[in-house]
Amino acid sequence: MHKSFSKLISVQTGILFLLLLVSCNKIYDPIPGASYSAGDVSNTLAKKLAANSSYSIFNAALNRTGLYTVLDQANAKFTVFAPTDAAFTASGLSLAVVNAMPLDQLTSAINYHIIPNETITGAQIPVTVPSVEKKSALNITTTAFVPSIPTTAIPIKMSIFPSKRATGTWVNNIPVTAADVITGSNGVVHSVAVIVSPPTRVLLDTLSRDPEFTYLMAAVARADSGLTSASTSSLQYALGQPFANLTVFAPTNTAFQTLLTGAITQALVLQNVPLATAQAQAAALASTPAVFSNPALFSVLTATTVKGIVSYHVMGQRFFSVNFNATAANYPTLLNLGIPTHPGVSVSSTLVNNFGAALSVKGAANATAATAIATAAGVDRHAVNGNFFKINQVLMPQ
């Protein structure tokens, strides 16, 4: 008893001493938000770009559009294809022009250079065929494209296609002049040779607006045998719906006239029409796109035949000229959906300064290859749902 009593006393004294040492009370400590980290905010792409004098126009655009704050968010990931000042100049855009551009247009253009939620270094850009599809920061509502296609107004992300070959790296058809120029806490920046313009229309819309393709569109309508773009089995639907990835070799009106005149003449001659008459009749018949809706010619231009020819001009994947090789190679077309063994089209493309400079495409039954007609921006003509080339011959599958 005595022992335990003195023990108790010593426990008490011990506690007393302990108390003098430990006079701080602990209470629940977490300060709200304390476990949150804004990340490495001093090394964001926005800050690193701002510190880089080669991107002064791009930086001005980021500031003007407010996208600086987006790229300044450290808890995020981005892959940015940033045009240098030289690239802006090459695209004909000075700082003054950029500052004067309508803001929404500028915002769309800059957003198209950004892939959110992913950090894709130069080494990670794949060499696959077709090119990998990435979603840019540019959102457009589907109804903005083809009012004739009834869709609900859902935001879609405009696709962008980084690709790589032994000869270089591109985004869409634009050369990446230097990969991994900037690595920040929230992503990576690659330099591009010129600005990467976002497409604004779907193929159906673009082709329909171009007077050089009235025959092609008439052929498409004939191939659809009266089906409208609202019907999912129609070619028009395929060309009109914004989520597709297509490549179209679009023959000009002249190419169709040449083909049709020859074909009709041949058919008339076989019916013992004198050649001169046949030529004149054929030229008259082929002088308008209505040739495809002329009942007298239905036996010659059957829907199946026309559909076969039109399908032969469309690839079910999105290719830019830079994605083809200099030596011709065969690629399947939509025709292969019906005839899997068909050899497809043979395509070759050459580069100048890593831009696609010349593209040739040859149908299986063509004697010669057709060539793509270039604009100042090159041979590629980019639409929301695909890329197309304006060619000078109709491709013949057989």
Place this chain on the structure above:
Amino acid sequence: MKKKLSGILLMVTICLLSLHSMAQSVTIKGNVKSVSSKEAIPAVSVGIKGTSYGVYTDEKGDFSITVSKLPVTLVISSVGYETKEQTITNASEMVMVQLGNISTLGQEVVVSATRVATKILESPVSIERISAASIQSSPVASYYDVISNFKGVDMMSSSLTFKTPTTRGFLGSGNVRFNQIVDGMDNQAPGLNFSVGSVIGLSELDVDNMELLPGASSALYGPGGMNGTLLINSKNPFKYQGLSFQVKQGIMHTDKKFRDASPYYNWNLRWAKKIGEKFAFKVTGEFVQAKDWLAADYRNYNKGTGTLASGDRLTNPDYNGINVYGDEVARDIRPIINNFAVIPGYAALIATLPTTMNVSRTGYTEKELIDPYTINFKVGGSLNYKINGNTEAILSGYMGSGNTVYTGSDRYSLLDLKMAQFKFEINSKNWLIRAYTTQENSGNSYNLTATTSFFNEAWKPTQQWLPEYVASYLDNRLSLGMNDQQAHIAARAFADKGRPVAGTPAFNQLFNFIKGIPIGKPRSGAPYGGGRFLDKTDLYNVEGQYNLSHLTKGFADVLVGGNYKQYVLNSQGTLFADSTGTIGIYEVGGYVQAAKELFNEKVRLTVSGRFDKNENFKARFTPRATALIRLSKNNNLRLSYQTAYRFPSTQMQWINLFVGGDYWLIGGNKDFRSYYGLNSNPVYAVVNNVATSQVVQVGDLKPESVTSFEIGYKGLNLNENLLVDVYAYYGQYQDFLTRRLVIQNPTNAATVRKFSIPLNSSSKVKTYGFGIGLDYKLPLNFTIGANFSSDNLTDVPAGFQASFNSPKYRTNLKFANLGFGKDNRIGFSVIYKWMDSYHFDSDFIVGEVPAVNTLDAQVSYKIPQTRSVLKIGGSNILNQYYVQGPGNPAIGGIYYVSFAYNVF
């Protein structure tokens, strides 16, 4: 209620008329002074030897007593002074008496231990007594806090003005195992089930003494006192007369950690007057106002598993902060996200997301919701009439109102809570009868979680909020490149756009609208109802006691008593299952006690038994036996066997509260079983928030009981300078009342319901503990004291939530001087308290409470001419914030200056 009051008044009149008054002829006048200070001593008892007749000196020390004939011998006595006898043969001269101070160690008289006045040294059970003088010399800001400096006492502060003491475990602001009895009235709020001593009760200057009985005490005080009983007695207006007041002005939150530095006001007033020899009255009032302590525990808590979770509002989308409300509502957003997979470019991201993604609504902190000001306003008074020398009739009333915060299964803002107790009592030398009522009105009180959740729904329904959140989340990831965490943060900001900011007129308008709507009463603009409860439950109690000792003299001292209690539950369906009308519950009880001196007055044996019957439960008998062994003069050993029990509280019987989230809190009355079909449509056990296939049979509830054994020693040693008090106890709980979660129709999403049902645990849990207290009187009025105590719970089965909530060890160290310097005018006291860390269980939060150290100190200066005290003091003067339970406020320092007039 009016009817009942007028009934009580009628009773008073009849009683007063039916009793005759005594005839007297000679009046003796006199005055009593202190030998040391030569100042008048008020409230000194002046009695006539051989009778129980007596008077008290007034605030000037004067007395006047009328006797039938001379000579008489006057007995003049007062606590802290020697007792003097003086024989009076001539009434024409003033009787001048001077009393000398004496040591007060162990000299107090206590009543509650055996219901008859006993010297504290001879109490057969453990008891602590707090006198008005010890309240006055205590450093703490409110008299309730004085209790916590005694051994074995834990105190829960769920608000500055809401304090709940306990002994031997089961700390909680709604402690139903510890009775608080004020002037003979149980002051448990009959509907809300918490004791409201610190909210209504007595104002500080009217407290004569407090007696604390740790341990089981049902045998004398009825059901409820399982762990202890606190009795607070007011000052009789015959004894303590005159005007007293106390102004305490303080400052809190000085470090601005939780709130800006703000004043603390505590004003007290008491006025008592004797009119003639027969009649006296008193009026008391207390006003407390301050910015309340803040519950700012923002840790993330998983209520389903009862554990803390990682992250906070920014880093965890499923965050549910402890003192953040409205964020209890959480849903899995993955099903909504899956609907977005059809949009090209989304599927790839969606495939990488987890299969469940719980997101909680954004809550508001307690600081944003609750009025920072806690207010407590008490008024009370009594009319006392001396029917004859032995018999006094008392009509008294206490009313309290205020804003405070209570922690139950949730935090409750008790806004404009009103409580009143009215009593009529006649007590005589050998008997007493007492009738009282407790009238409760919950005012505008509301539940924080329900109110805030429904506020969120009223602002923007979760059904709308979630899709907005999801759309934004996906866009943030896919368009803005944000990582998961940042996308959640921005999505929340998007869905919360326009969310009313706390404190703005828009917020206040909507929040006040929702909090004003009763629970479960939907209306336009509030489809789920609001968070207000409308409790107006009342209690009526009649009791009597008779001391037969004068009849049984020579055999034993015998005491008998009984009471009848009637509860009237009235919450209009907001708390109880009383939507169709009030629910009555009656209880009846009786007790008998016999005490006998044995072995030449070496041993005093007391045996008592109590019988109680509640209309919903079988009758109970609780025995008690105590023995006091007088080892030598002022050295006593005490032994006791006590039993106690409690009937399930009114809430455990009849609560019917929809808590939200398909979750009902229900009572144990058999009507609930048939109403909800608990047995016909089986309910299944829920473990860790997951339904199991184990069917739970819901049976009848039984009262909970405890049996305890105690041994103790109290004695004066070292030349009567050292008071030692030691105890050890062992107790066993049986039919422990607890709650468990069950689920009905778990597989049917449309009809699934969860119930929290009360039940008796079949396990017998055991408690044991000890305490030691030492008080040493040093020369020159210095005293030093120390106590150390321990409470333990064992044999707790796994998974059993006992809510013992008590530290294993705690200690108090005290150093004080009751008077030094010129005329012993200066005094001080310093109290150091340490409590070990402990585990805290509650329906609200389960978690650890860290160890607590506090230092309280005061210095006082007495002005004897006006019996005034100027005091500078502070509780927790190091301003070391501490908590007494997770989710409860952090308590810091209060520093004050007080001036008290006419208080000693």
